[in-house]
Amino acid sequence: xxxxxxxxxxxxxxxxxxxxxxxxxxxxxxxxxxxxxxxxxxxxxxxxxxxxxxxxxxxxxxxxxxxxxxxxxxxxxxxxxxxxxxxxxxxxxxxxxxxxxxxxxxxxxxxxxxxxxxxxxxxxxxxxxxxxxxxxxxxxxxxxxxxxxxxxxxxxxxxxxxxxxxxxxxxxxxxxxxxxxxxxxxxxxxxxxxxxxxxxxxxxxxxxxxxxxxxxxxxxxxxxxxx
Amino acid sequence: xxxxxxxxxxxxxxxxxxxxxxxxxxxxxxxxxxxxxxxxxxxxxxxxxxxxxxxxxxxxxxxxxxxxxxxxxxxxxxxxxxxxxxxxxxxxxxxxxxxxxxxxxxxxxxxxxxxxxxxxxxxxxxxxxxxxxxxxxxxxxxxxxxxxxxxxxxxxxxxxxxxxxxxxxxxxxxxxxxxxxxxxxxxxxxxxxxxxxxxxxxxxxxxxxxxxxxxxxxxxxxxxxxxxxxxxxxxxxxxxxxxxxxxxxxxxxxxxxxxxxxxxxxxxxxxxxxxxxxxxxxxxxxxxxxxxxxxxxxxxxxxxxxxxxxxxxxxxxxxxxxxxxxxxxxxxxxxxxxxxxxxxxxxxxxxxxxxxxxxxxxxxx
Numbered sequence: 001x002x003x004x005x006x007x008x009x010x011x012x013x014x015x016x017x018x019x020x021x022x023x024x025x026x027x028x029x030x031x032x033x034x035x036x037x038x039x040x041x042x043x044x045x046x047x048x049x050x051x052x053x054x055x056x057x058x059x060x061x062x063x064x065x066x067x068x069x070x071x072x073x074x075x076x077x078x079x080x081x082x083x084x085x086x087x088x089x090x091x092x093x094x095x096x097x098x099x100x101x102x103x104x105x106x107x108x109x110x111x112x113x114x115x116x117x118x119x120x121x122x123x124x125x126x127x128x129x130x131x132x133x134x135x136x137x138x139x140x141x142x143x144x145x146x147x148x149x150x151x152x153x154x155x156x157x158x159x160x161x162x163x164x165x166x167x168x169x170x171x172x173x174x175x176x177x178x179x180x181x182x183x184x185x186x187x188x189x190x191x192x193x194x195x196x197x198x199x200x201x202x203x204x205x206x207x208x209x210x211x212x213x214x215x216x217x218x219x220x221x222x223x224x225x226x227x
Numbered sequence: 228x229x230x231x232x233x234x235x236x237x238x239x240x241x242x243x244x245x246x247x248x249x250x251x252x253x254x255x256x257x258x259x260x261x262x263x264x265x266x267x268x269x270x271x272x273x274x275x276x277x278x279x280x281x282x283x284x285x286x287x288x289x290x291x292x293x294x295x296x297x298x299x300x301x302x303x304x305x306x307x308x309x310x311x312x313x314x315x316x317x318x319x320x321x322x323x324x325x326x327x328x329x330x331x332x333x334x335x336x337x338x339x340x341x342x343x344x345x346x347x348x349x350x351x352x353x354x355x356x357x358x359x360x361x362x363x364x365x366x367x368x369x370x371x372x373x374x375x376x377x378x379x380x381x382x383x384x385x386x387x388x389x390x391x392x393x394x395x396x397x398x399x400x401x402x403x404x405x406x407x408x409x410x411x412x413x414x415x416x417x418x419x420x421x422x423x424x425x426x427x428x429x430x431x432x433x434x435x436x437x438x439x440x441x442x443x444x445x446x447x448x449x450x451x452x453x454x455x456x457x458x459x460x461x462x463x464x465x466x467x468x469x470x471x472x473x474x475x476x477x478x479x480x481x482x483x484x485x486x487x488x489x490x491x492x493x494x495x496x497x498x499x500x501x502x503x504x505x506x507x508x509x510x511x512x513x514x515x516x517x518x519x520x521x522x523x524x525x526x527x528x529x530x531x532x533x534x535x536x537x538x539x540x541x542x543x544x545x546x547x548x549x550x551x552x553x554x555x556x557x558x559x560x561x562x563x564x565x566x567x568x569x570x571x572x573x574x575x576x577x578x579x580x581x582x583x584x585x586x587x588x589x590x591x592x
Contacts, residue, residue: 054586057503059502059503059585059586060585060586080507080508083502083505083506083507083508084505085505086502086503086504086505087504087505087506088505092503092504094503094589098496098499098500098503098589099500100232100497100500100501101239101497102232102235102236102238102239102497103231103232103235107231107235110228110231111228111232111501111504112504112505114228115501115504115505115506115510116504116505158504
């Protein structure tokens, strides 16, 4: 595996145990992405999008199959190894923003930088990114004082503060109005085009999927089409 | 960053934090108050013994510790024996003790002998004992019982006339005629102890040996006697303090365990977020333990403040019965007891938080 791919999965399977019943979420997924790709993953609820997202992000191990992310075989990684992967190689953006409510926007970003092993000294390059995201004047506010669009932009800043190889966005516009959705999608496209950021984005929205280079369609735990 | 996370979390739920501080402070207050009382009472007794001005104290042969709650066992005839038969003894005076209301003791004296040895009491009001039912009380006891000169005061089923209020720090809080007390206790001819003054304190060891070789009495130099006023020499006090410290650890443990368990439950989603960001189990555990340390430190500080409150209440309402002192040397001990309880209490919620499944935690509403 590898062949220049930053993400590569083969026959990836994941089965959840719910009580006494095995529930298959992924039934053999083969997927590959090159550095700088912007992929949208679409599909109905229960199609396995989020499970794929969690496995690539190192939040849960696969049941079987192979998965390599930035040259690392996730199937063989321990829990601590997957934790290290999340801190440096993968950045998450969630539908519900998932900012820490007790902390200011600045501290939310600082926590991620701290966990990723970054110093506390200001980074001029990142300050520029904050200006591009349009949140440089909102950093001293707590999440409850920020609009949904602002919160999602803070979440994006937090996700990329450690320069991850991959940005995983789980319905990043799901809780936003049209205007803010468009702004967030343009930011993602900008990050992809300007910084070469590899992005995997789960979405239900065809308009959002149109921002990606390719769209992967999933159903019943399998990839049924790539466009 | 850990400090910021801990501080912001405590600030985010101020009522929970305040209640935790208060609850953790309770055992600190208990420990400091108890130790302050034990040491205060002993120091007070020590000072009053020194105030007598004697060089030796002579007690019955069965006397072991400093607290003697038994009936007077020394024959009063020894007072004369000591002054006439023992070289270097210049004065001796027997006193009769009667425990009236723990730890307050009523002491019967021969005032003429006692004044000669001690230089006499310092009178805030009134005069010395004259009649058989006369009573002197010290300033603190008078304040506690609201006594004034000229008042009749009933104690031991006997009416006493308060004829003088004296400064404390000498012998006892309540002083009456020895003869009257001996009569009321049906112990005529007996005293609890005899205070002895020497021509030169340097002779004390020789005189102790001399008296003990010629009688069956127990004799201590004043230095030996006052050294006995230590918490370690009072049977049961150290054990009692140990029990209170044990309770302190348990209260600290339960309080922090409950508080942190609730906090971890409330922050399940936030823990999931931290895990998604790549926070290790050690990082999560460190945050929870650091919060417990802050709760213990804050609880200790509040406990110390509350011990000053207890000290003020005691000084205001029962200054004579419970002389309490602030024991600074026990602050770190009380803090350590609290810290141990808090860390133990935070361990389970901390480990539980560290083991949270990130995906489930992120889905937690």
